[in-house]
Amino acid sequence: MAPTKPLYQSEESLRQLLTRINTVWPWSGLDEGERGLYKAGGDGTYVLETHETIFYAQGGGQPFDTGYMSVAGEGQKEARFDVQAVRNGAEGRVLHYGRFADGSDNTAFAEGIMVEQHIDGARRDLNSRIHTAGHIVGLAVCRLATQTPELQATDGVKAQHYPDISFVEFNGLIDGKWKEAIQRQCTEFVEQALPVRLSWLKPEELGEHEEVILVEGMPIITGPDGKVRIVDIVGAGAYACGGTHVPDTSFVGELVVKGIKRQKGISKVSYAIKDKA
Known part of the structure; x- marks a missing residue:
């Protein structure tokens, strides 16, 4: 086979x-x-x-x-x-x-x-927009956490990028008062039309690139050649990721942070994207 x-x-x-x-x-x-x-x-x-x-x-x-x-x-x-x-x-x-x-x-x-x-191009485009939006949410929280020590959540631990339910989970408790700040940062990233670029790195090279966010406890998945696929939203940050994405953040369209739920030391930030006219 x-x-x-x-x-x-x-x-x-x-x-x-x-x-x-x-x-x-x-x-x-x-x-x-x-x-x-x-x-x-x-x-x-x-x-x-x-x-x-x-x-x-x-x-x-x-x-x-x-x-x-x-x-x-x-x-x-x-x-x-x-x-x-x-x-x-x-x-x-x-x-x-x-x-x-x-x-x-x-x-x-x-x-x-x-x-x-x-x-099905329409299905692919929608899924790519939603997946990129999930990265934007994760990077928005990370950006705010570096700027404000009060925001303790820093590591994304799990995500789901489905049309009917999309969320990113983080270690730490994010108070509901941060919802508007996360929304503003997400909107800023979208409006900046930041390029989304792909690259491939050897696992031992990951620590040499400050823009790559490594999530503690998450496995590093490599391709057949042993390299890791990196999705970089230029100017915001990068994740190791095998999913599909849009060319730049403006293609996501309107991104809405729906809410924040907290349980057992984990915060779930749910989000959605609006249909394009």
């Missing part, structure tokens, strides 16, 4: 890609662990693995991409595989779960065949 190159980590703007099929599996042919990654699977569900992919695999608090793959041989009708979920499998494999469209020639999808991947 060959690993999949996660092309979305280096070329986030791609919405279509021509690539080669590595394997095609019926859902029932997977081991129990990989069947369990997509509990909605069953009869008629298949898994496609490709040489590389632009489909984001669920993780890091960000939802997966959806879309489809198509293949059209000379003189035949286009066959289509609808991608309903994407997960990270064992040994660096990306698993595209889904079903063949009604009327599609399933035999057109086979090992070694070239397919064209198409992701």
